[in-house]
Amino acid sequence: MIRSAVVVGAGVGGLATAGALARTGWSVTLLERADRLRPGRAALLLWPNGIRALRALGLGAGLDAIATPVPPAGLRRPDGQWLVQPDRTTDGRGGPVVVHREDLHDALVAGLGDKIDVRTGVEVRTARPAGDRPSVSDGRATWEADVVVAADGLDSVIRRRLAPATTATSGGFAAWRAVIPWYRVPPDSGRLSADSSDRSGPRASPGGPGQSPLRPRAADAPHLPAGTGAAGEVIGAGLRFQHASLGERGSSGASSRGGIYWVATVPGARRPERPEAQLVLLRRWFAGWPAPITELLAATEPDDLVQDPVAELRPMPSSFVFPVGIGGYALVGDAAHAMTHHLSQGACLALEDAATLQALLLDAIPGRNLGDRLAAYSQDRRPRVVRVAQQSRRIGAVLQERGRLLTRARDMALGTLAPRLLDRASAGAADWRPPAR
Ligand SMILES: Cc1cc2nc3c(=O)[nH]c(=O)nc-3n(C[C@H](O)[C@H](O)[C@H](O)COP(=O)(O)OP(=O)(O)OC[C@H]3O[C@@H](n4cnc5c(N)ncnc54)[C@H](O)[C@@H]3O)c2cc1C
Numbered sequence: 001m002i003r004s005a006v007v008v009g010a011g012v013g014g015l016a017t018a019g020a021l022a023r024t025g026w027s028v029t030l031l032e033r034a035d036r037l038r039p040g041r042a043a044l045l046l047w048p049n050g051i052r053a054l055r056a057l058g059l060g061a062g063l064d065a066i067a068t069p070v071p072p073a074g075l076r077r078p079d080g081q082w083l084v085q086p087d088r089t090t091d092g093r094g095g096p097v098v099v100h101r102e103d104l105h106d107a108l109v110a111g112l113g114d115k116i117d118v119r120t121g122v123e124v125r126t127a128r129p130a131g132d133r134p135s136v137s138d139g140r141a142t143w144e145a146d147v148v149v150a151a152d153g154l155d156s157v158i159r160r161r162l163a164p165a166t167t168a169t170s171g172g173f174a175a176w177r178a179v180i181p182w183y184r185v186p187p188d189s190g191r192l193s194a195d196s197s198d199r200s201g202p203r204a205s206p207g208g209p210g211q212s213p214l215r216p217r218a219a220d221a222p223h224l225p226a227g228t229g230a231a232g233e234v235i236g237a238g239l240r241f242q243h244a245s246l247g248e249r250g251s252s253g254a255s256s257r258g259g260i261y262w263v264a265t266v267p268g269a270r271r272p273e274r275p276e277a278q279l280v281l282l283r284r285w286f287a288g289w290p291a292p293i294t295e296l297l298a299a300t301e302p303d304d305l306v307q308d309p310v311a312e313l314r315p316m317p318s319s320f321v322f323p324v325g326i327g328g329y330a331l332v333g334d335a336a337h338a339m340t341h342h343l344s345q346g347a348c349l350a351l352e353d354a355a356t357l358q359a360l361l362l363d364a365i366p367g368r369n370l371g372d373r374l375a376a377y378s379q380d381r382r383p384r385v386v387r388v389a390q391q392s393r394r395i396g397a398v399l400q401e402r403g404r405l406l407t408r409a410r411d412m413a414l415g416t417l418a419p420r421l422l423d424r425a426s427a428g429a430a431d432w433r434p435p436a437r
Pocket residue numbers: 008009010011012013014031032033034040043044045046050122123124125151152153154156157175176177263308309310332333334335341344345346347348349350
């Protein structure tokens with residue numbers, strides 16, 4: 001029996017799900033509105049849960065070639081003082097890795113195989129059941145299947161049709177990402193300058209995946225094995241700057257697209273200016289911040305800047321599945337659960353969605369157990385992503401506190417309470433295992 005799926009959207013979630021279903025014997029059509037399959041820009045952190053999901057999807061083999069471990073980094077203030085010192089007892093192995101989005105995209109496209117019917121330049125406009133099967137249409141053609149997977153991102157038209165009470169709401173931040181290629185990175189920008197760090201600061205954050213999201217390599221950090229990058233995180237009143245290196249300068253390396261990846265987050269709405277003006281603002285906001293932040297911003301060119309909306313779904317859809325006849329629609333990735341980026345988990349969760357669908361739909365048969373398997377997908381995924389979204393919101397509120405008194409209180413608390421809060425949030429999010437197949 002031929003089982004059919006239509007996947008709408010070729011981002012991380014759609015590519016991973018389309019490949020997973022095709023590899024498990026489904027006949028898959030992938031619809032993407034762009035004129036070709038395009039990678040997102042800049043880079044991503046993959047936490048251990050995202051790495052496990054990639055491995056469960058059978059895409060782990062190439063990961064070592066494109067991923068750079070993020071070493072323990074700690075957390076500093078804009079004056080260079082430590083809020084949380086880096087843990088010097090671990091080299092970061094077993095924690096997150098950083099990958100260039102083009103490298104991840106290539107791995108996911110390679111995982112599509114040659115059996116998928118890929119249609120680009122197709123913008124889905126409606127989602128309406130056709131008889132007893134789910135279907136989508138771009139106004140000219142209609143595609144129907146046993147399962148329609150909505151992987152069409154934050155502004156998903158399919159979700160808007162099926163879960164109209166859910167809206168994409170601003171997370172209250174603007175964020176930029178960039179990768180500065182090695183040839184433009186000033187020497188030493190992967191490290192902190194020794195004199196900018198205050199070693200009398202609060203205690204180190206414990207090791208393991210529960211460390212603060214991007215962790216700087218201090219001048220006195222442990223010697224790290226070749227292939228381990230440098231990283232850092234600095235927070236001020238409302239502002240946050242994180243960086244991590246993709247591979248090592250001059251190495252043929254972990255990533256074919258090496259350099260330094262940075263993320264800057266500021267309070268407020270998405271900025272409407274041209275990239276040149278945005279870069280001027282970024283340099284002004286982060287002026288005087290410790291090395292290598294000002295150096296990285298000085299080396300950044302307007303075309304490097306990627307500004308993505310920081311938004312979340314409120315309320316999250318009450319189900320990620322909408323049954324139709326013997327099958328139905330399933331939401332994955334940002335279409336189901338877009339959240340703020342404070343825990344760097346959105347793409348990892350999209351990969352988890354794909355791995356979960358792969359396991360549940362492997363031997364699902366329309367008319368026999370497909371409906372139950374789809375229901376199980378929603379029951380499995382929703383409670384977990386609701387928890388991660390709440391944690392991300394909480395961490396965002398703590399890390400990007402704006403008021404002067406509250407910032408001071410936060411900085412004092414970061415010495416004791418907050419490392420545990422950060423560790424628990426990051427460890428909780430990273431603690432996921434793929435369902436048994
Ligand atoms: C500043 C920032 C930093 C982040 N850092 C990290 C990180 O380090 N780690 C991490 O795991 N996550 C991170 N994230 C989150 C992550 O980027 C997203 O969660 C993830 O990319 C979502 O993937 P997706 O496939 O669900 O959606 P998308 O990437 O949005 O893909 C949707 C696709 O659907 C297509 N599409 C849309 N509408 C239609 C339509 N009507 N018809 C046909 N096609 C359509 C689009 O063209 C696109 O290709 C970050 C987010 C931000 C904002």
